[in-house]
Amino acid sequence: MHVVVCVKQVPDSREIRIDPVTNTLIREGVPSIVNVFDLHGVEEAVRIKEQFPGTRVTVVSMGPKSAVAALRECISLGADEAVLVSDRAFAGADTLATSYVLSEAIRKVADQWGPVDLVICGKQTLDGDTGQVGPGIATRLKLEQLTYVERIRQIDPEARRITVERHLEDGVEVVETALPALVTVVEGINQVRRASMPGMLRAVRYEPITWTVDDFPEIDRTRIGLKGSPTVVGKAWVPEPVSRAGETLTGQDGEEGPGTPAEVARQLFDRLLATELPAQIGWAVAPVPAGDGGAGTPDGSPVNGGVA
Amino acid sequence: MAKGKAQEVQVPTDHEGVLIIVEQHGGQAKSVSWQLLGQGRRIADKLGTRLMALVMGHQVEEVAQEAIAYGADVVYLADDPVLEQYRTQPYAHTAVEVIREAKPEICLVGATYTGRDLAGAIATLVETGLTADCTQIDVEPPPSRLLLASRPAMGEKLMATILCKQRRPQMATARPGVFEALPKDPSRQGELVRVPVTIREEEIAARVLEFIRDPNRVNLEDAPVIVAGGMGMGGPEGFEMLRELARLLGGEVGATRPAVDAGWIDRAHQIGQTGQTVRPKLYIACGISGAVQHVVGMEGSQVIVAINQDPDAPIFQVADYRIVGDVHQIVPALIEEARRRALVGEEAVARG
Numbered sequence: 001m002h003v004v005v006c007v008k009q010v011p012d013s014r015e016i017r018i019d020p021v022t023n024t025l026i027r028e029g030v031p032s033i034v035n036v037f038d039l040h041g042v043e044e045a046v047r048i049k050e051q052f053p054g055t056r057v058t059v060v061s062m063g064p065k066s067a068v069a070a071l072r073e074c075i076s077l078g079a080d081e082a083v084l085v086s087d088r089a090f091a092g093a094d095t096l097a098t099s100y101v102l103s104e105a106i107r108k109v110a111d112q113w114g115p116v117d118l119v120i121c122g123k124q125t126l127d128g129d130t131g132q133v134g135p136g137i138a139t140r141l142k143l144e145q146l147t148y149v150e151r152i153r154q155i156d157p158e159a160r161r162i163t164v165e166r167h168l169e170d171g172v173e174v175v176e177t178a179l180p181a182l183v184t185v186v187e188g189i190n191q192v193r194r195a196s197m198p199g200m201l202r203a204v205r206y207e208p209i210t211w212t213v214d215d216f217p218e219i220d221r222t223r224i225g226l227k228g229s230p231t232v233v234g235k236a237w238v239p240e241p242v243s244r245a246g247e248t249l250t251g252q253d254g255e256e257g258p259g260t261p262a263e264v265a266r267q268l269f270d271r272l273l274a275t276e277l278p279a280q281i282g283w284a285v286a287p288v289p290a291g292d293g294g295a296g297t298p299d300g301s302p303v304n305g306g307v308a
Numbered sequence: 309m310a311k312g313k314a315q316e317v318q319v320p321t322d323h324e325g326v327l328i329i330v331e332q333h334g335g336q337a338k339s340v341s342w343q344l345l346g347q348g349r350r351i352a353d354k355l356g357t358r359l360m361a362l363v364m365g366h367q368v369e370e371v372a373q374e375a376i377a378y379g380a381d382v383v384y385l386a387d388d389p390v391l392e393q394y395r396t397q398p399y400a401h402t403a404v405e406v407i408r409e410a411k412p413e414i415c416l417v418g419a420t421y422t423g424r425d426l427a428g429a430i431a432t433l434v435e436t437g438l439t440a441d442c443t444q445i446d447v448e449p450p451p452s453r454l455l456l457a458s459r460p461a462m463g464e465k466l467m468a469t470i471l472c473k474q475r476r477p478q479m480a481t482a483r484p485g486v487f488e489a490l491p492k493d494p495s496r497q498g499e500l501v502r503v504p505v506t507i508r509e510e511e512i513a514a515r516v517l518e519f520i521r522d523p524n525r526v527n528l529e530d531a532p533v534i535v536a537g538g539m540g541m542g543g544p545e546g547f548e549m550l551r552e553l554a555r556l557l558g559g560e561v562g563a564t565r566p567a568v569d570a571g572w573i574d575r576a577h578q579i580g581q582t583g584q585t586v587r588p589k590l591y592i593a594c595g596i597s598g599a600v601q602h603v604v605g606m607e608g609s610q611v612i613v614a615i616n617q618d619p620d621a622p623i624f625q626v627a628d629y630r631i632v633g634d635v636h637q638i639v640p641a642l643i644e645e646a647r648r649r650a651l652v653g654e655e656a657v658a659r660g
């Protein structure tokens with residue numbers, strides 16, 4: 001088996017803050033990490049290797065030179081070889097251009113180290129958050145596409161079949177298909193183990209293979225980088241909620257002072273039941289039991305106020 | 309072999325209209341599809357063009373009729389046994405054939421697992437721009453007619469508008485729960501176009517072996533009432549109260565990210581930029597301070613009730629009804645009152 005894992009070095013989005021004064025992003029000091037879903041991909045590839053000795057795990061990344069650190073981390077986790085595709089010409093790529101370059105890189109990996117049986121990607125990246133590069137690569141390389149995989153049930157290298165469990169909104173879908181395939185993995189697929197001592201030692205002195213645009217003589221230069229990217233970012237802004245002119249419920253209609261929780265609760269239900277909510281939700285509005293302390297008149301409460 | 313000079317791509321002017329790809333499973337359409345038809349109707353009207361829908365499946369003509377009732381002018385219906393269950397290859401193949409034939413300028417897909425799987429394949433096959441997981445969809449009026457697809461970006465702390473200026477269709481996936489469906493109008497007239505399915509079962513490698521439904525998943529998207537809790541609930545026991553209140557109101561339980569991170573409730577309940585976007589009829593925010601990351605995921609709710617001890621909590625700014633008080637006293641009182649009012653059928657007799 002030859003398994004290729006696509007990884008990306010990303011800024012740790014949990015560390016990105018907004019400057020409260022200027023409303024701009026504070027990028028300084030934000031650490032770079034391997035996209036977490038990709039780490040699960042590397043782990044899964046290493047587990048496949050443990051199951052099928054002789055399996056080769058090649059990690060591929062497109063990014064700046066500094067992504068070498070991310071690739072070393074993948075080596076420490078047990079990957080055999082790592083390739084960094086890095087060139088100014090590739091910069092500024094959206095998902096369409098990225099999946100094009102990564103597919104070309106995977107073709108080249110196959111040329112050099114043998115046919116690829118399985119490509120693994122994280123389900124999405126932490127910075128782009130699109131989940132589009134995996135399907136893009138699968139489509140370009142005509143691989144069977146299996147997204148949001150939370151378990152690889154079985155791989156049969158002889159029959160060239162793979163069975164996976166896909167995580168969907170309301171359950172799990174079990175799909176079987178042919179190899180070669182591309183799988184995108186969710187975080188639940190495995191627990192990423194710590195790097196072994198030999199793995200760490202190997203990673204320290206490991207130099208990833210670097211390919212520049214010149215290593216791809218056949219590549220269509222109109223389809224890479226910024227130029228090959230159909231999407232551009234227009235404006236960006238910090239989201240601000242629209243405020244509503246609400247009513248403070250004290251439980252005491254028309255009077256001062258806070259009421260008891262029971263009075264507040266009664267007042268709230270009186271308000272809600274006077275709106276169109278019961279009809280919309282399908283609440284049965286029974287005759288109000290004794291002890292009604294309601295407002296009596298339909299109030300002009302600010303339903304849906306201020307929302308366009 | 310590299311083409312020396314970059315060829316300047318012209319905006320194709322022969323593409324017109326808005327296409328919504330409807331997602332259905334077993335003849336049941338996902339509500340995001342009707343929400344997108346609603347938003348699609350709005351932008352198609354703004355562009356003065358037609359709204360199209362694509363329904364793929366097997367024996368799903370009823371879904372196609374529904375698409376007309378929800379606002380489509382034209383529905384393309386690809387009805388064939390190979391489309392019985394969703395599989396990327398036959399669905400993408402069929403959708404691309406329809407896109408090449410219908411030539412829409414905009415194509416929208418629900419940002420569900422299936423929708424994102426499909427849209428990624430389609431956009432690659434037609435070599436166009438695709439914006440993921442949008443929470444705002446608008447268009448510039450003619451002549452530019454540009455799709456303004458906006459989505460959370462940079463670790464969800466910013467919103468960004470993504471443009472696709474030179475390729476058509478302009479594609480986007482849009483998040484469930486964000487847009488409003490039009491009222492279903494069965495008397496609406498529309499054109500039904502049957503499209504041939506040219507891919508055969510022998511060409512498809514994938515087999516769906518089974519689907520295992522998980523009863524613990526929550527359907528926040530379609531819940532009319534959501535009772536949500538934040539750090540103010542104090543722990544998992546607090547969420548038990550909310551479950552009870554939600555049950556009595558016929559709703560579901562939601563949560564903020566910090567409450568989920570604290571392990572008080574499963575991530576499936578998370579509402580906000582990093583969780584789900586919801587727009588129920590009634591949203592009751594309990595012990596939620598109202599961080600913007602949460603609020604953007606629920607501010608589309610029709611009526612918002614907020615309960616918080618801190619009178620200055622930002623959640624009150626988006627609330628229609630504000631209750632300043634301790635959730636551990638107010639929520640039990642609401643449960644009591646909800647029981648007394650017996651709003652939901654089976655619970656009606658719970659108390660005399």
